[in-house]
Amino acid sequence: MQDQNRNLILATALSFLVILVWFVLFPPPEPVTDPNATAPTAQAPAAGGTDIALLPPAATDGTPALPEAEAATAAAPEAPRVRIDTPELEGSISLIGGRIDDLSLRGYFETLEEDSPIVRLLSPVGSEDPYYALYGWVPAGSSDLGFEDVPGANTEWAVESGEVLTPETPITLVWDNGSGLIFRRTIEIDANFMFSVTQSVENTSEAAVRLAPYGIVARHGLPDDLQNFFILHEGVVRKVDGQLDEISYNDLPDLDFVEREAAAAEIVAVEANGWIGFTDKYWMTTLIPGADQPFTSVTKYVASADIYQTEARLPAMDVAAGETAQVTTQLFAGAKEWETIRDYEAAGVERFIDSIDWGWFYFLTKPMFWLLHTLNVLIGNMGLAIIALTVIVKAALFPLAYKSYASMARMRELQPQMEKIKERVGDDRQKMQQEMMELYKREKVNPASGCLPILLQIPIFFSLYKVIFVTLELRHAPFFGWLNDLSTPDPSSIFNLFGLLPWAAPEPTSILALIFIGVLPILLGISMWLQQKLNPQPTDPTQAAIFAWLPWVFMFMLGSFASGLLVYWIANNTITFAQQYIIMRRHGYKPDLFGNIRSSFQRKKPEAK
Template sequence: MDEQNKNLILATVLSFVVLMVWFILFPPPEDTGTPTAPTEVVQTQDGITVPAAEEGEAGAPSLSPTVAQSREQALAKSERVEIETEHLTGSLSLTGGRIDDLSFTQYFETLAPDSPMVTQFMPAGTSDAYYALFGWTPAAGSVPFDQLPGPSTPWSVESGEVLTADTPVTLVWDNGNGLVFRRIISIDENYMFTVEQTVENNTGSEVRLAPYGIIARHGEPTDLKGFYILHEGVVMSTDGELAEIDYDDVVDLPVDANERAAVEKKTVVENGWIGFTDHYWMATLVPSPGQAFTAVTKYTQATDTYQTDVRLPVVAVGPGETTSSSTMLFSGPKEWETIRDYQNDLGIEKFVDSIDWGWFFFLTKPIYMALHYLYILFGNMGFAIIGLTFAIKALLFPLAYKSYVSMSRMKKLQPEMEKIKETAGDDRMKMQQEVMALYKREKVNPAAGCLPILLQIPIFFSLYKVIFVTLELRHQPFIGWVHDLSAPDPSSILNLFGLLPWDAPGPGSILAIFSIGVWPVLMGVSMWLQMRLNPAPTDKTQAMIFNWMPWVFMFMLGQFASGLVIYWVANNCITFTQQYLIMRSQGVKPDILGNIRGKTQADSK
């Protein structure tokens, strides 16, 4: 390998190191948006614009913001129907028939014994208002808006006292002018609601109406990660085409004067869904497969409200007739198995892609599935990661074998290369020519060791994506002090891993980057040992850089998810063992604890 190629590889490696350090020290800033006080939700106000059907457009005056309320105060302002299932707890409001109070019984904010459950939906009036609502909108000239159910309609319970997986709830509202509306709300054993809306026409003339569903979110989430490899915001599928829109991009959508908001509309012919996705949780509206609709993304600046709509086609309801429309609402954690079953059983196209698999989806998906089944086998996600490492190394072994054989031959040539360097002196051109002649004479390809390394880069990134994005590693323990594989190793070298009587610096401290745990230290040591097996660069500067690289990576990855660091340690240990044994089989005895330039002794068997 000539000097130019060496410098190119070195520059590439160093550039990667610099970029990684930059993203760790200076992550992309979170766009918190312009905070505004929430307001009470009423018909077409507070940023909740009821969609216009076909010929007509919604239009209503806006209200001034009101003071934010606590969750308890907001819940107390409306009569409610309790929601109780194995996985969900909360209530729905009879004002507007909104599903606006929902927590996950199986998931908690932290690992503390008294940690509260994760809450997704919050009622209007709170600072984090987030809810789903449904209704009807008229075609132009058909029925006035105030005679149709909307966000502030006072519903009554017709049947059902508590919404459970076995007992649906039916709400009813009579507009007093011949139209009777019912809303039958049911939920399965997991996280999928079904909202069936019916209208009974007793007016004596035909009415033309269109059903809709809305998920509204007041302001950006306060726990927005803002990390470049994770999508948070609107996610949708429209006839097989997946689309993701970040919150700041929703704000920048073209403004529609009729909608009084920034809007994007997509026509769906037969299969689609739309909603909001967070790091681990999602709320999504899903019309029945085969149903045409319009998927709408909207932002109302005046009230800082984000909105996703499902607008269904206009239906004509003749005198004495009753018509109905059904829309599903998923509100829950992004459990791969659960979402996959909904996709397969209910025919919701690309629903499993609501999990952010990224550009390398062709790697992240199989890596995740392998990890999932290994977890079922071992019962511990940490051991599943180690098992996955063995599987990946086994798949790459044929390439690795050729690479290690090539490195072994280069190790054997190390003494001759030192002699060439001594005889050539400062004549770098002569040294390169003689080194290349030596490689050619001994049939050694110095670039043969690069391919396994290049193949591991997308695999490593994909595994990092899986560990960071997927829910299944959240709060999963390993052994000892590691209680959450999605979080950094909690031990710290700055207090000798708990032996000294003071706490390690927290994330806000300038010393946090030096507060690395046991597993990052093991990663640095194992990486250093592995690199000692490789031929040392003839250039002193390059040799010094490569000797420091394991310790640089140790601090770089020290604050990464411990599951990823465990993978790296396992990978280094397996690689070291494979390379060491193959080098010995080729007649090379590596001097692991040699001097800083990594000189070795070669002996023939």
């Protein structure tokens, strides 16, 4: 039986080695891109009449469908533009459509290289990855207006006031339809990432009109840096009447096909305090109507053009002859900084802090991040803040963990007797289990007593993992020495003897990086091995062999994880080892620094009855 188990483990290891060698020698081919293919055009919202028939009755009144053939032109990058210049953002607004489609984040760089470009969030149609915000109007009701009478994706606006959009100087765009309607769009921006867009229409004709404003955030294709990791949400994030909803990019094509939208779509009426947009790991673009503003929240995917789109459709407005109507919405386009988003929530954007992906254990994750952020502000080093957070959490949980460690110490104390039982009964598992239970009963030891404290700690540790993985504050955060970005894997490698040899380490995306790991993964494996040495060993030889290999298996499996996570795990394992070491000494054992244990006393044999 033991030979069979040994052969199974050996066969598994050899299979794993063969797969690694195969991928090294025969890597999968790179996807071929047709150089003659043209970029998809912007999706025109679906055609329709004055109302969207598929909406709930309460939301249909005055909620028009959007126009059909408003494809943005491929020449958008060369269109006349108005510059954006703020402490946090730089870019421009296209006068074709008045689109906010060129935006970069001044405080964030693509890499840590000295010549690295800053992060680009929004890009115009015709660029490699079009991603933009678009505003406009649609005719509604019984008015004689057509789509050519209202501004849309290809309308050429003029600058009425302002030269450069800054926090101190808003700009106003104007367009006259030549039939008595003058449309204006005033765009303001604060010192961070929030735009305010005021759309107005002045009716100089002799007849009343009815029309409705809208806002769109459109993305052509999936983002290049899509993580596709189960612990992270990427895609649509929205708030609908107090309910936070998330739809991943991968799930958008599976939405129900809506004929009038010509797309897979989900249309939801929002009474008040809602918002909708796209969120990535670190960045977000979100449409935010006024706090008490009802609107229609639309999420859709247009398969024919590979466009992901979110919309905020506002109710239709009656504008009498000689009158002016206007509405203001906001657009967040920037980095998911905790403090910044928290301030926007305090200013009235309800539950905006939940746009950060806190996960299922948000009730633990939020305070964990607050503590980590506070420690980082006080210490000034995110790596030390992670270690300090781990120390605080382990100290808080120590009374709970004490029972678990004490139980492990008692189980180890019974190890010699358990080995004797095993030798006596041989392969008779039923007899062995029966005598083990008698031993536990006689020695008043509950082998399961250490499980509950460990289970209770799992949500807390998972929350720490979540915080370190998803929050922007870890991105490009240095620790010491070669660890200059705690959000990426350890850049050191055995391949070049940790920088001593004159060649570069394998790229993090290379299969070789899984084998030639760095310093932190090795320290992680050692810390797990030392901690395991203090735990009671399984009596079953197969289980014992598997557990003996686990630290080294995890050393390679987790080697490609963010170095901030490895710092946390190493600190956690080291503290756990220290706690168990102290508790075992109190129970009469003297473990050395390598986990080897000898008893400092001889237990009395139970008296014969």
